[in-house]
Amino acid sequence: MTFPRALAALLCMLTGTWPAFAIAQEVSVWPALRDGGLVLMLRHAETDPGFGDPPDFRQGDCSTQRNLSAAGRAQARRFGQRLKQQGVAVDAVYSSRWCRCLDTARLAFGKVTPLPALDSFFGEPQRREAQTADLRRYLAQLKAQDRKGNLVLVTHQVNVTALTGIHPAMGEAVVLQHSASGALEVIGRLPPP
Numbered sequence: 001m002t003f004p005r006a007l008a009a010l011l012c013m014l015t016g017t018w019p020a021f022a023i024a025q026e027v028s029v030w031p032a033l034r035d036g037g038l039v040l041m042l043r044h045a046e047t048d049p050g051f052g053d054p055p056d057f058r059q060g061d062c063s064t065q066r067n068l069s070a071a072g073r074a075q076a077r078r079f080g081q082r083l084k085q086q087g088v089a090v091d092a093v094y095s096s097r098w099c100r101c102l103d104t105a106r107l108a109f110g111k112v113t114p115l116p117a118l119d120s121f122f123g124e125p126q127r128r129e130a131q132t133a134d135l136r137r138y139l140a141q142l143k144a145q146d147r148k149g150n151l152v153l154v155t156h157q158v159n160v161t162a163l164t165g166i167h168p169a170m171g172e173a174v175v176l177q178h179s180a181s182g183a184l185e186v187i188g189r190l191p192p193p
Helices: 003-015 020-035 070-085 099-109 125-143 157-164
Strands: 039-043 090-095 150-155 173-178 184-190
Touching (some): 020 173, 039 157, 125 157, 125 173, 157 184
Parallel strands (some): 039 150
Antiparallel strands (some): 039 173, 173 184
16 A cells, blocks of 8 residues: 555544545446346444454354444445445355344345355454465356346455455455456445445
């Protein structure tokens, strides 16, 4: 990330606003999303303050995890509403098995399939390479299927960054497409609603 983009992202986080270049990216990606066949990699919506999960974290027990805040629950609903308002079809929604991701997916889309390749590896960097390779293989399989709508992946910052190099805000989506060679390419971003 260049210094001006990093500075803009920092200002966005501090002021709660979104830079004009990001809004322009959002506007330009809607026609492609309406055409379908893309992947939206969505970082879970806003959570209670903190990083990672508490030391007593247990998968499947939301009371031991960092969860969505009230603002995050509203943000997730707005994300799903925004796609509907824009006429964007969603064929399938996959999510990390962490509660904040599953809740984001359910609130935005109503349906979700847990996918271990989307689980967080925060604090376990040794898992990054293998898990990201698993996700790439899974997405390559899905590419072979004929989809009219889009695929949504609800996950964590570390997963989005490992796959795309982008450090998204909570509630932000990175829009990807498969190139002719089968590689995933970033074509735009949707800022948090």
